[in-house]
Amino acid sequence: MLGSSGVLRRQQFLIRSLGVRGCSDRNTITNQKAMQGIMKFTSRPSLEADAESVLRAITPTLDPNRYKGQAGKIAVIGGCREYTGAPYFSAISALKIGADLSHVFCTKDAASVIKSYSPELIVHPILEESYSVRDEDRSFISEKVLAEVDKWMERFDCLVVGPGLGRDPFLLDCVSNIMKHARRSNVPIVIDGDGLFLVTNCIDLVSGYPLAVLTPNINEYKRLVQKVLSCEVNDEDAPEQVLSLAKRIGGVTILRKGRSDLISDGETVGNTSKHRRNCWYGCLLAGGDDISCDTLDDCELGSLPYQQLLSIRCMKLVNSVSIYGSPRRCGGQGDILSGRQVLISEFDVGVFLSWARQKIKDGDLSTSSRNPALLGCIAASALMRKAASLAFENKKRSTLTTDIIECLGRSLEDICPVG
Numbered sequence: 081m082l083g084s085s086g087v088l089r090r091q092q093f094l095i096r097s098l099g100v101r102g103c104s105d106r107n108t109i110t111n112q113k114a115m116q117g118i119m120k121f122t123s124r125p126s127l128e129a130d131a132e133s134v135l136r137a138i139t140p141t142l143d144p145n146r147y148k149g150q151a152g153k154i155a156v157i158g159g160c161r162e163y164t165g166a167p168y169f170s171a172i173s174a175l176k177i178g179a180d181l182s183h184v185f186c187t188k189d190a191a192s193v194i195k196s197y198s199p200e201l202i203v204h205p206i207l208e209e210s211y212s213v214r215d216e217d218r219s220f221i222s223e224k225v226l227a228e229v230d231k232w233m234e235r236f237d238c239l240v241v242g243p244g245l246g247r248d249p250f251l252l253d254c255v256s257n258i259m260k261h262a263r264r265s266n267v268p269i270v271i272d273g274d275g276l277f278l279v280t281n282c283i284d285l286v287s288g289y290p291l292a293v294l295t296p297n298i299n300e301y302k303r304l305v306q307k308v309l310s311c312e313v314n315d316e317d318a319p320e321q322v323l324s325l326a327k328r329i330g331g332v333t334i335l336r337k338g339r340s341d342l343i344s345d346g347e348t349v350g351n352t353s354k355h356r357r358n359c360w361y362g363c364l365l366a367g368g369d370d371i372s373c374d375t376l377d378d379c380e381l382g383s384l385p386y387q388q389l390l391s392i393r394c395m396k397l398v399n400s401v402s403i404y405g406s407p408r409r410c411g412g413q414g415d416i417l418s419g420r421q422v423l424i425s426e427f428d429v430g431v432f433l434s435w436a437r438q439k440i441k442d443g444d445l446s447t448s449s450r451n452p453a454l455l456g457c458i459a460a461s462a463l464m465r466k467a468a469s470l471a472f473e474n475k476k477r478s479t480l481t482t483d484i485i486e487c488l489g490r491s492l493e494d495i496c497p498v499g
């Protein structure tokens with residue numbers, strides 16, 4: 081907890097800073113707001129993202145002039161002998177929230193099973209595991225796998241790598257090559273499940289790539305922290321640790337799944353633009369209300385003592401999503417997410433990320449963050465949790481991932497109605 085005398089000293093310092101400059105009525109009002117804002121902020125720093133607004137901002141309208149593909153073409157790289165559910169959850173969730181086309185690249189064994197779950201998915205049986213490849217054929221097969229994915233690569237708005245991928249070394253080697261190609265083509269990549277196993281052991285695959293999103297669960301997060309930060313998971317300073325991890329990997333976005341989902345792209349006050357810093361402090365000082373940048377410039381808020389604010393452990397640039405979800409922890413919920421980003425479990429993140437990217441390109445997005453990966457994570461997390469809560473309301477202890485998937489459409493409709 082914050083030492084109250086230190087906090088008070090800082091509050092007084094900030095108010096004095098404003099008071100010296102404040103002479104117009106407008107500034108007096110701003111100062112009162114500032115006081116309220118600081119009180120609110122220092123007593124209960126809130127990281128909670130306004131996730132529903134983000135969802136509304138990035139979800140495209142259903143426009144009759146659009147053609148197939150414009151609402152998103154997603155590919156899931158995953159599915160092997162053991163796991164056929166995870167890639168299916170991820171890929172079908174993308175379609176259920178509004179993507180137009182959903183592909184799955186998996187092993188031959190998994191392909192017919194995944195196709196039998198749904199005729200909506202386009203399934204490519206191209207991956208191979210070591211047991212089915214002779215040593216002398218490895219380099220030829222590896223090139224063939226890459227060529228098969230590569231001919232589609234430019235068409236995809238996002239790749240979701242890892243749901244049900246397994247850990248076969250030859251297969252993971254082929255997937256590394258696919259990721260390198262995706263990166264060269266600037267295709268966003270959401271990494272989940274065994275994709276995180278791969279990346280944790282080869283962090284260069286994503287480091288410095290701002291279009292990479294990692295969606296670790298509790299085990300995956302632990303392995304990442306140990307490998308990248310060389311320490312143990314620290315739950316007391318969880319936001320700071322997520323931020324450090326994202327920063328250390330070089331600006332990737334991390335969605336740490338858990339009781340509250342924590343999301344960061346590693347951005348701190350120090351490396352944001354002056355414009356964004358001003359917006360951020362404006363919101364802070366106004367207790368969460370929005371203040372236009374013109375007003376901020378008038379008040380010279382740009383010269384406020386940032387370090388003072390940082391020293392009260394302001395972690396506003398880490399977002400949390402704590403919307404009530406479900407107490408059921410059945411397997412597969414993470415896969416939904418990754419698809420939506422990829423279902424913040426895996427699929428939903430992918431779709432929302434590509435929608436946010438399109439809106440930013442069109443100059444049609446009015447959120448404080450311009451990072452599509454971050455926005456995609458917030459949206460996917462919120463939708464996943466809302467759908468899980470709805471499914472649990474109906475099915476209670478027997479809630480399964482397929483029930484949650486059935487609630488995705490209604491949950492999105494509640495927040496973002498079609499017409």
Ligand SMILES: NC(=O)C1=CN([C@@H]2O[C@H](COP(=O)(O)OP(=O)(O)OC[C@H]3O[C@@H](n4cnc5c(N)ncnc54)[C@H](OP(=O)(O)O)[C@@H]3O)[C@@H](O)[C@H]2O)[C@@H](O)CC1
Pocket residue numbers: 162163164165166167242243244245246247272273274297299300411412414415
């Ligand atoms: N219906 C489906 O098809 C579903 C499929 N799913 C898919 O399953 C895959 C793993 O995802 P998960 O969430 O179980 O991984 P996670 O929490 O790290 O591990 C839990 C424990 O298991 C162990 N372990 C795992 N793999 C291992 C291996 N190859 N060999 C040995 N140990 C292994 C692991 O041990 P550790 O690695 O910590 O030593 C830990 O103790 C992933 O592809 C996911 O998408 C899920 O999405 C659920 C629905």
Ligand SMILES: Nc1ncnc2c1ncn2[C@@H]1O[C@H](COP(=O)(O)OP(=O)(O)OP(=O)(O)O)[C@@H](O)[C@H]1O
Pocket residue numbers: 273296297298337338339340341405406407409410411412413414415416417424425461464465
């Ligand atoms: N304790 C919790 N309370 C509420 N929601 C949670 C909790 N833990 C995780 N979730 C939510 O459940 C979803 C899946 O997270 P989880 O940690 O189960 O992923 P996962 O282990 O990767 O799942 P999967 O079985 O698909 O691999 C996320 O959207 C997350 O927000």
Ligand SMILES: [Mg+2]
Pocket residue numbers: 272273297414415
């Ligand atoms: Mg998972």
